[in-house]
Amino acid sequence: NAGVTQTPKFQVLKTGQSMTLQCAQDMNHEYMSWYRQDPGMGLRLIHYSVGAGITDQGEVPNGYNVSRSTTEDFPLRLLSAAPSQTSVYFCASRSALSGVVAQYFGPGTRLTVL
C-alpha cells in the first residue's frame, strides 16, 4: 500500500491564481480530511469527508473547496489564492471502524502564494 499520497510536494502561486491539491489513499478509508499547518498553530482542519459524496467544513474552510467523487480521492481546490493561504497542507484518512482509530497523514504540500 502506498498509504496517503499528495501532489505536488511544492507549489508557488501568484495571488489570484487557482489550483488543486491532490490527495489519494489506497486503504479504502471512509474518512478523509484536509489540514493546514502554520507556525505556532498546530494543524487546523479545513474540510473533511465521511464518504464519497459527503463533505463538510472544518475550522478554517474559507477560500477552499472540496469534493469527494470516489472513496480514494479528496482534492482541495483554491479558487483564488491569497498570501494568507501560504502554508503546509496535509491530507489524512482513517477507517470508519468504531473505537480509537488513528489517522494516516500524507507527506504534505508546501504552498507559497506571492
Place this chain on the structure above:
Amino acid sequence: AQSVTQLDSHVSVSEGTPVLLRCNYSSSYSPSLFWYVQHPNKGLQLLLKYTSAATLVKGINGFEAEFKKSETSFHLTKPSAHMSDAAEYFCVVSAISGNTGKLIFGQGTTLQVKP
C-alpha cells in the same frame, strides 16, 4: 467542545536525560487522545494513542503517555532522550466521540536534544 493545550512551546533536554512534554485536554466525552511526531520537513507519524483499556500507553521509540482523568492530562514521557528524538510533537484529541476523523491539534512542542 473539545480542546487541547500543550503547556510548553519549546523543551530542551540533554541526550540521555528524561523527556516530559505536557498536554492538557478538555472534552465533553470520554476522549480519544493521540501523540504525533513531526520531524523536520516530514509528515506526521503516530507515536501512540489512548484507548480506554489502559491509562498508561506505550508507543514507538520508547515513548509513553499516561492518561489522568482527574487532571485532564495526557503527558508524553521518555526515560532517556536520543538525538533522533528532536522534532515537533503534537497532542491531539478527537473532536467528537468516536468518529468522523475530526481532530483537534495542540499548538505543538518543539523538542531540542543537546549532545
